[in-house]
Amino acid sequence: MNKKELDNEVAKRRTFAIISHPDAGKTTITEQLLLFGGVLRTAGTVKAKKTGNFAKSDWMEIEKKRGISVTSSVMQFDYAGKRINILDTPGHEDFSEDTYRTLMAVDSAVMIIDAAKGIEPQTKKLFQICKMRGIPIFTFMNKLDRDSREPLDLISELEEVLGINAYAMNWPIGMGKDLRGLYDIYNNRIELYHSEDKGQDFLPLDEDGKLAVENELMEDSIYQQVLDEVELVKDAGNDFDEQKIASGELTPVFFGSALTNFGVKTFLDAYLQFAPAPSAHQTEAEETIAPDSADFSGFIFKIQANMNPNHRDRIAFVRICSGEFERGMDVNLTRTGKSMRLSNSTQFMADTRETVENAVAGDIIGLYDTGNFQIGDTIYSGKQSLQYPKLPQFTPELFVRVTAKNVMKQKSFHKGIQQLVQEGAIQLYQSYSTGDYILGAVGQLQFEVFQFRMLNEYHSEVVMTPLGHKIARWIDPEQLDEKMASSRNMLVKDLKEQPLFLFENDFAERWFAGKYPDVKLFSLL
Ligand code: G4P
Numbered sequence: 178m179n180k181k182e183l184d185n186e187v188a189k190r191r192t193f194a195i196i197s198h199p200d201a202g203k204t205t206i207t208e209q210l211l212l213f214g215g216v217l218r219t220a221g222t223v224k225a226k227k228t229g230n231f232a233k234s235d236w237m238e239i240e241k242k243r244g245i246s247v248t249s250s251v252m253q254f255d256y257a258g259k260r261i262n263i264l265d266t267p268g269h270e271d272f273s274e275d276t277y278r279t280l281m282a283v284d285s286a287v288m289i290i291d292a293a294k295g296i297e298p299q300t301k302k303l304f305q306i307c308k309m310r311g312i313p314i315f316t317f318m319n320k321l322d323r324d325s326r327e328p329l330d331l332i333s334e335l336e337e338v339l340g341i342n343a344y345a346m347n348w349p350i351g352m353g354k355d356l357r358g359l360y361d362i363y364n365n366r367i368e369l370y371h372s373e374d375k376g377q378d379f380l381p382l383d384e385d386g387k388l389a390v391e392n393e394l395m396e397d398s399i400y401q402q403v404l405d406e407v408e409l410v411k412d413a414g415n416d417f418d419e420q421k422i423a424s425g426e427l428t429p430v431f432f433g434s435a436l437t438n439f440g441v442k443t444f445l446d447a448y449l450q451f452a453p454a455p456s457a458h459q460t461e462a463e464e465t466i467a468p469d470s471a472d473f474s475g476f477i478f479k480i481q482a483n484m485n486p487n488h489r490d491r492i493a494f495v496r497i498c499s500g501e502f503e504r505g506m507d508v509n510l511t512r513t514g515k516s517m518r519l520s521n522s523t524q525f526m527a528d529t530r531e532t533v534e535n536a537v538a539g540d541i542i543g544l545y546d547t548g549n550f551q552i553g554d555t556i557y558s559g560k561q562s563l564q565y566p567k568l569p570q571f572t573p574e575l576f577v578r579v580t581a582k583n584v585m586k587q588k589s590f591h592k593g594i595q596q597l598v599q600e601g602a603i604q605l606y607q608s609y610s611t612g613d614y615i616l617g618a619v620g621q622l623q624f625e626v627f628q629f630r631m632l633n634e635y636h637s638e639v640v641m642t643p644l645g646h647k648i649a650r651w652i653d654p655e656q657l658d659e660k661m662a663s664s665r666n667m668l669v670k671d672l673k674e675q676p677l678f679l680f681e682n683d684f685a686e687r688w689f690a691g692k693y694p695d696v697k698l699f700s701l702l
Contacts, residue, residue, distance in 0.1 A: 193264070
């Protein structure tokens, strides 16, 4: 690809994640988007996948059991001249760490809100991560075909609770059984709501924002009321400001119903118009790397073992930050300084994976990994070494002791633990005194997933003894004295052989600090 072709390709990319509280409609809207992209031919495929009726793999079973999506995947499709990459983020709060890293790999976010419920806790958490990064956020108020909260109420809650300004791109005309359509403020038209199979119609508005053609709506009291509301919103609301959307200060708000595919296309078209193409990335040394730079570079934001039980593999997900990836190319891994050939790569579609020959900045590729990569690793093809900022690690709060049920099966037990720990969702420690394995995570669900996967992927039945909440504090190895350990502060070492104490509670930590005032405690090393 020459420079101009690369420029063009990068400019086509739109890479985003959908953030929402479970059940707001993320899966349903993803499916509609994939239908527009021609990737899916029938509605219900993703949904069925989620509930386990489709491609029934062991891994899906756990999702079915918990009724949640626990895997993050990547879906790519073309629509309206753009190449769209959707990074799925697991909605469950126990997966915040994984989700957090995924949000580091996108250029914008789409926030789905259940219009009957408004802002829910998980939405708020995810929103804050996006806000911190200053990426544009597009809001879709979903489930308008059901009775919802008043739109004004929803918008003011959005602004107050999330601390972002909102601009209503459209406004519902009725809701639930009385849903007539959308007053499309941005496109100056009315989008009529019909039942799912009749499709939608658009009616033009005149300069005063009133229907420009005869329609029964004119006599409708709901429509009349919406005219007043829209007037108010136009007068008192925020102005449309592309710059502020781009910097994440203003979120465009769309209403619709994913299930009945109403307002989704309007949303997608506007999204593609205003969402950013990949932008420059800063390195740790504060160098700016442009997406269309000639050299390839990217970082690994996620590692997952055995994504597909039919292929026993581990995949490292790479966000390409600059240049072009070509299958078989040689790259350097900054952390080790080693060079390697990337010959085994994959890209992701809704339900298939195929070998990727080339990809550009903004795209996500999966590299088959035999243990070379770690989360946060940078790879690059240029002469000059570079490192993208490290991805955050969360201190685990919940701990279990883990052993193999069958002592004869130690080999698969060790292999499973080592591989699953590489993915980064759980941390492995080892007790100084007994050599026992101890796992730490931010939530209980990760342990369940671990146990399930050990059994299904490594045929290792594990026994987990809960140790409860602990406060993990590292200490300088020079200051270590094993006698400092007690039942209230367990002494363990992490994978890098660094010592840390697991304190039972705040009190135990303070007691320790009082007893050993010279020993410094760190929250993460
Ligand atoms: P999630 O991925 O965010 O968790 O949500 P998902 O799309 O699975 O949607 C959660 C529920 O909300 C599903 O119903 C789905 O059909 C419904 N839903 C999504 N969008 C709309 C919408 O625009 N209108 C209405 N009325 N419902 C919507 P469910 O009954 O929980 O799913 P299922 O039992 O059919 O699997």
